[in-house]
Amino acid sequence: MFSVRFWGDRGSIPCPGPATVKFGGNTSCLEIRADDRLVIVDLGTGVKPLGDWLMGNDFKKGPLDADIFITHTHWDHIMGFPMFTPIFIPGTKLRIRGPVSYEDDSLESIIGAQLSYRYWPVRQSELAATIEYAQLKETILDLGKGLIVKTKYLNHPILCLGYRFEYEGKSIITAYDNEPFRNVFPTDPQDPGYDEDAAKEGELAAREENEKILRFYQGADVLIHDTQYTQKEYEGGKIGWGHSSFEHAINSAHKAGVKKLVLFHHDPNRTDDQLEELEKGYQRRIRGKTAMEIMMAREGLRVEA
Amino acid sequence: MIDNAEKKIDAYIKNMPSLPTTVAKVLEVCNNPRTSPADLNHVISLDPVLVGRVLKLINSAYYGLGQQVTSLVRAIIMLGINTVKNLALSSAVLRNLSSRKDFQALDMEGFWRHSLCVGVAAKVLAKHRGIDSKLTEEYFTAGLLHDIGKIPLNAVLSKEYVMAISVSDRERISLHRAEGQILGIDHTKSGAMIASAWKLEGAVGDAIAHHHAYMEYEGPFKDILFSVVLANRFASIMGIGFSGNRYPEKLDNAVWEFLKLDRSIFDEIEQVVNQEIEKAKVFLRVE
Numbered sequence: 001m002f003s004v005r006f007w008g009d010r011g012s013i014p015c016p017g018p019a020t021v022k023f024g025g026n027t028s029c030l031e032i033r034a035d036d037r038l039v040i041v042d043l044g045t046g047v048k049p050l051g052d053w054l055m056g057n058d059f060k061k062g063p064l065d066a067d068i069f070i071t072h073t074h075w076d077h078i079m080g081f082p083m084f085t086p087i088f089i090p091g092t093k094l095r096i097r098g099p100v101s102y103e104d105d106s107l108e109s110i111i112g113a114q115l116s117y118r119y120w121p122v123r124q125s126e127l128a129a130t131i132e133y134a135q136l137k138e139t140i141l142d143l144g145k146g147l148i149v150k151t152k153y154l155n156h157p158i159l160c161l162g163y164r165f166e167y168e169g170k171s172i173i174t175a176y177d178n179e180p181f182r183n184v185f186p187t188d189p190q191d192p193g194y195d196e197d198a199a200k201e202g203e204l205a206a207r208e209e210n211e212k213i214l215r216f217y218q219g220a221d222v223l224i225h226d227t228q229y230t231q232k233e234y235e236g237g238k239i240g241w242g243h244s245s246f247e248h249a250i251n252s253a254h255k256a257g258v259k260k261l262v263l264f265h266h267d268p269n270r271t272d273d274q275l276e277e278l279e280k281g282y283q284r285r286i287r288g289k290t291a292m293e294i295m296m297a298r299e300g301l302r303v304e305a
Numbered sequence: 306m307i308d309n310a311e312k313k314i315d316a317y318i319k320n321m322p323s324l325p326t327t328v329a330k331v332l333e334v335c336n337n338p339r340t341s342p343a344d345l346n347h348v349i350s351l352d353p354v355l356v357g358r359v360l361k362l363i364n365s366a367y368y369g370l371g372q373q374v375t376s377l378v379r380a381i382i383m384l385g386i387n388t389v390k391n392l393a394l395s396s397a398v399l400r401n402l403s404s405r406k407d408f409q410a411l412d413m414e415g416f417w418r419h420s421l422c423v424g425v426a427a428k429v430l431a432k433h434r435g436i437d438s439k440l441t442e443e444y445f446t447a448g449l450l451h452d453i454g455k456i457p458l459n460a461v462l463s464k465e466y467v468m469a470i471s472v473s474d475r476e477r478i479s480l481h482r483a484e485g486q487i488l489g490i491d492h493t494k495s496g497a498m499i500a501s502a503w504k505l506e507g508a509v510g511d512a513i514a515h516h517h518a519y520m521e522y523e524g525p526f527k528d529i530l531f532s533v534v535l536a537n538r539f540a541s542i543m544g545i546g547f548s549g550n551r552y553p554e555k556l557d558n559a560v561w562e563f564l565k566l567d568r569s570i571f572d573e574i575e576q577v578v579n580q581e582i583e584k585a586k587v588f589l590r591v592e
Binding site for chain 1: 379
């Protein structure tokens with residue numbers, strides 16, 4: 001059994017309220033199960049209900065042992081950590097891994113600093129769980145018992161990793177937060193900053209980096225992709241913000257032969273009605289053109305690889 | 306021969322400051338939140354040490370990338386403008402503390418201009434020969450950094466370096482030979498140490514390490530190496546900038562033959578090279 005369940009799918013900030021009941025208002029948190037192994041991706045506010053659920057289920061079988069992968073350290077991806085109940089339970093073992101920009105503090109101090117008196121009534125040193133932190137780069141990790149994770153840098157204003165989990169020939173991939181690489185150098189010869197070589201090298205570099213990301217998705221059974229914007233919204237002032245459009249995610253997933261694409265990291269202002277309409281609209285648009293299945297992430301959704 | 310010369314140089318390289326010529330401009334560009342990638346590329350690419358540091362970072366074990374990145378443009382696209390800005394800022398501030406006093410024997414402005422001239426000329430030569438413009442950036446980087454090994458010699462062994470320069474002048478021998486005699490190490494060797502510390506393997510590292518012993522070179526980057534050698538010659542004949550070597554050795558004919566060029570090329574490219582350097586000077590307000 002190899003599956004992913006969504007506990008938080010919202011981008012930027014939690015947004016509870018009557019307009020987000022169906023898809024949920026919690027920020028990023030995924031529960032991946034490879035038979036009896038537990039992997040958590042991101043510690044957004046969705047990790048609070050996940051922790052509560054684990055307390056009532058996994059803990060019956062003994063202490064919790066889990067691998068946690070952080071895609072990047074932006075607030076919405078780490079802010080649920082202080083309310084993840086298992087950290088207060090003796091015997092819990094957590095290995096937290098993620099990327100950190102070179103100019104920044106260690107992963108432990110970025111995530112752990114949320115547990116200091118100025119933000120929270122419990123300090124990190126008071127936690128009962130055993131927690132190991134490790135900084136990740138582009139690499140392949142063998143998590144044991146046939147579970148492997150490969151990582152790939154994505155394009156976001158801070159160092160951010162995509163994860164490709166592979167188990168028994170199946171794959172579940174995360175690709176958020178991510179914007180397609182683009183040439184950031186002027187290509188118009190009339191532009192005062194124009195430089196022919198930089199323009200050409202920029203085009204080439206962006207194309208090659210995007211191709212690398214496509215190869216990273218290649219043949220995925222499940223791809224969870226950043227789709228914060230529609231293409232129109234993206235082009236209307238969101239370029240460079242580090243997120244993708246539905247159109248980009250669908251096109252690149254189709255090109256890479258992905259089987260199931262989960263649209264993820266919903267804009268905080270997007271209502272249930274809008275998300276439903278968008279989901280139906282995109283499903284209609286691809287009907288008959290691809291064998292790929294697409295679905296909008298929602299809290300509680302479970303997808304098998 | 307100086308005791309512990311290599312050890313001292315090694316310690317210096319580990320915390321090597323950048324050239325202060327561009328500091329003010331780097332600070333201005335990097336502190337401005339509206340700075341464009343083109344501005345950033347422009348200001349950094351004019352400074353050999355900053356280029357080296359950015360490439361060093363992206364090629365370091367820190368990122369664990371499978372492939373060697375040798376162009377600043379790609380580094381900006383991959384790392385993002387903020388990371389590159391922060392890197393440039395921090396190294397600009399760091400170097401500002403120490404580097405003027407590091408330039409004792411060599412004139413800093415002259416060194417900077419020489420480096421820029423060799424970089425620009427290597428790139429112009431490559432373009433002239435029809436080298437794909439996607440590859441010419443590496444010719445520029447290799448030329449810009451070729452003499453970087455002089456910085457630690459000048460900073461760590463400054464008294465002896467003054468002596469090496471005067472021996473080179475008096476005996477009319479190339480500076481790298483005088484360096485070898487007086488210091489027991491020349492700038493291609495210290496440059497190779499920097500290249501290794503900064504992980505500048507490939508064409509850039511080879512140009513740094515072999516630009517005086519180019520006839521013995523058997524590696525795969527002969528085209529770039531020989532272009533840098535010729536550009537170096539161009540800089541010295543045209544008297545653009547000065548990096549301490551008044552008596553460079555005669556250029557082997559093999560360089561002309563290999564690059565399929567003749568001496569008239571110097572006159573042909575002089576104007577373009579000067580224009581490029583002028584543009585850089587205006588941008589950096591170097592007087």
